Amino acid sequence: MLPQYSHQPRLPPPSNIGALSTPSVTARKRKRQQFTVTYSEVQEVDNTGKLREVIVIDDTPPPPTVSPASTHTAMYSASLQPAVFSAPIRTRARAAAEAQALSASTSSGATLAAPAPKKRKRDPADDVGAVSKKAVTNGQTSNAIAQRAQANGSNAVADDKGPATWDDKEGHYIITPDDMIYRRYRTVRLLGQGTFGKVVEAVDTETNKRVAIKIIRAIPKYRDASKIEVRVLQKLKERDPLNRHKCIHLLAWFDHRNHICLVSELLGMCVYDFLKENDFAPFPRQHIQAFARQLLGSVAFLHELHLIHTDLKPENILLVNNSSDAIEIPSSSKRSAPKRVKRILQSTDIRLIDFGSATFEEEYHSSVVSTRHYRAPEIILGLGWSYPCDAFSLGCILVEFFTGVALFQTHDNLEHLAMMEQVMGKMPERFARSGARAKPEYFKEGGKLDWPKPKASRQSKKDVRSCRSLQEIITATDPINRSFLDLVKKLLTFDPAQRISVKEALAHPYFSLPVPHEY
Incomplete structure (x- = not known):
């Protein structure tokens, strides 16, 4: 083979793809930290020697992701980010240790080991009232998220095991009619689905035009590949603004609920x-x-x-x-054959x-x-x-x-x-x-x-x-x-x-x- 067709593996050069965006109004970028909050119960002995059940808040930050969520494009706001939660962490182990220490210091001298945390099915209605006020204030319960999702017309799904989710088990975004994406695009129907994610037809509520949105799966390798695609599409549009060369044109891109979304013109079938x-x-x-x-x-x-x-x-x-x-055409050379x-x-x-x-x-x-x-x-x-x-x-x-x-x-x-x-x-x-x-x-x-x-x-x-x-x-x-x-x-x-x-x-x-x- 000729030398130009042999390639030694080498790392791609650094790219500022994370900062890429469609033509936008200058916006200040802020880093925001997200927390996944869960709740469990342990038993403690109070000062009078009585047992009581206590709700324990376990908050663990998820892996960091690069998101252009603070970018403002064409005068519309970025997607909603949860408020910063920085309360001190109180784990099950700490609560159990405190309960055991408190039990050992009682005047009766009897020892009472804290039992293993109990698991029970919580009624969503109890979450808002029974869980700590701080958690409700920060909108971290499943019920609170579900209510906010319903108010925003989103397709979030809540269950008893954790907070609401917008994804299926494979990381695909769950498509529902009239879902609002990025507070601007109202979904109409699913156009197609592949390994990378899904493509939906949507209405741009600012221009009232129909567009296609490619919604990438919320999986790191697909997110990374989509950022390379954004870089390529931006280069193509920059070098061919009138689209004489008939490549798809990128109208906008953004990060919506951990899904990279690419907006383009709505075309026909493949x-x-x-x-x-x-x-x-x-x-x-x-x-x-x-x-x-x-x-x-x-x-x-x-x-x-x-x-x-x-x-x-x-x-x-x-x-x-x-x-x-x-049109009707003969199906064979025979005159009697049906068309x-x-x-x-x-x-x-x-x-x-x-x-x-x-x-x-x-x-x-x-x-x-x-x-x-x-x-x-x-x-x-x-x-x-x-x-x-x-x-x-x-x-x-x-x-x-x-x-x-x-x-x-x-x-x-x-x-x-x-x-x-x-x-x-x-x-x-x-x-x-x-x-x-x-x-x-x-x-x-x-x-x-x-x-x-x-x-x-x-x-x-x-x-x-x-x-x-x-x-x-x-x-x-x-x-x-x-x-x-x-x-x-x-x-x-x-x-x-x-x-x-x-x-x-x-x-x-x-x-x-x-x-x-x-x-």
């Missing part, structure tokens, strides 16, 4: 969902050309900024408007989204990136990766637009490489030798792919053999197909050093050909 709802019918060729031009332009813009997207796939391409017309309905988009305008995995070229590169079906061979072989991996993903996507289904449907590395050889031809000798040095378990002596292995299943062998070559998939029946096939071949080149760049692909003759309107 391209994969449109394919799915259209029974995976291929797009018309004029639409494929329009998609290809926009996608290559978007990715070329990222590469100019030294950014690699690393997760290009139809799920991360949104239609600006998914309005379509229904089927196919939906044709009215607009091919798209936006590239999901920069949570985007990586600056000069920063740390993880060993594995990209969703399996769109993963470049150099990533599978552990040879390092750079800008060309995005070009390979785009080649896979364009073939999927042409056929309606994913080009490589597998979940095994060796099987995936075998499918690539079926589709793209044999690996170049130089590339195969590099791969054999990095992953010898995938190769025979002489640098040939070791497929099929004895343990390969019959179905796996059948799946590999059923893969057609690019020439069979894109039949060169006319100049448009011949030119499209040439472009795809250059994008789906094994060796990243020989693969066409996205900037070069934009200048391919395919884009100068007029494509007639067809279904």
Whole structure:
């Protein structure tokens, strides 16, 4: 491999991402400390020698989190933070020790060891009156939080074991209609959910416009990744304020109840969902050309900024408007065959989204990136990766637009490489030798792919053999197909050093050909 495609792990440079915010009014930042307060009961002996039950307050500060909660954006206030609670801590152990000491000092001389703390189910109505006034004043009981949540129209859930929560067990924010997020955005409906979190449709109560909010899971690794995404999105918007390059624009971001939230324009469905709802019918060729031009332009813009997207796939391409017309087309060549309905988009305008995995070229590169079906061979072989991996993903996507289904449907590395050889031809000798040095378990002596292995299943062998070559998939029946096939071949080149760049692909003759309107 060439040196530019091999990367030694190194820590990313320090970033001031925690201080990033959308254009805002200058605000004073203050550090606020949060406490989780719980209650338990112990028995003590008072001065008269009588037993009594005492409520003990145990307050333990949670792990610190970096939050831009004090940021004010577009003249609206930051999310509510609980008041500072700094009372001295009185633990069960201290209360028990005091009770034992008091018992030992009584005139009767009898010793009475303090029993273990009792646990009982508390009635929420008792919490406000029976718990210490200081706890109620600071709004730390479950009942007090639930009342405040109800007053604010939030979706907090309270139980007998602890304070109210806005999250499920996996750290996802619980979505309910008409929930107010950051005191500005009123939720309408859930749009989608993934590993990172959820995306909801909401109404911006200040502008009365509908927006999409990506709500990141309240888990440190996802919060950290989202801050990198914020940094990338802010850079994209700064360098392309008019959005000529069709990447999603960040309107605002904030920290809401320990969830990083990214606000963007509300768009249509993703391209994969449109394919799915259209029974995976291929797009018309004029639409494929329009998609290809926009996608290559978007990715070329990222590469100019030294950014690699690393997760290009139809799920991360949104239609600006998914309005379509229904037409009837023959289902086969037979005249008597029933016709089927196919939906044709009215607009091919798209936006590239999901920069949570985007990586600056000069920063740390993880060993594995990209969703399996769109993963470049150099990533599978552990040879390092750079800008060309995005070009390979785009080649896979364009073939999927042409056929309606994913080009490589597998979940095994060796099987995936075998499918690539079926589709793209044999690996170049130089590339195969590099791969054999990095992953010898995938190769025979002489640098040939070791497929099929004895343990390969019959179905796996059948799946590999059923893969057609690019020439069979894109039949060169006319100049448009011949030119499209040439472009795809250059994008789906094994060796990243020989693969066409996205900037070069934009200048391919395919884009100068007029494509007639067809279904």
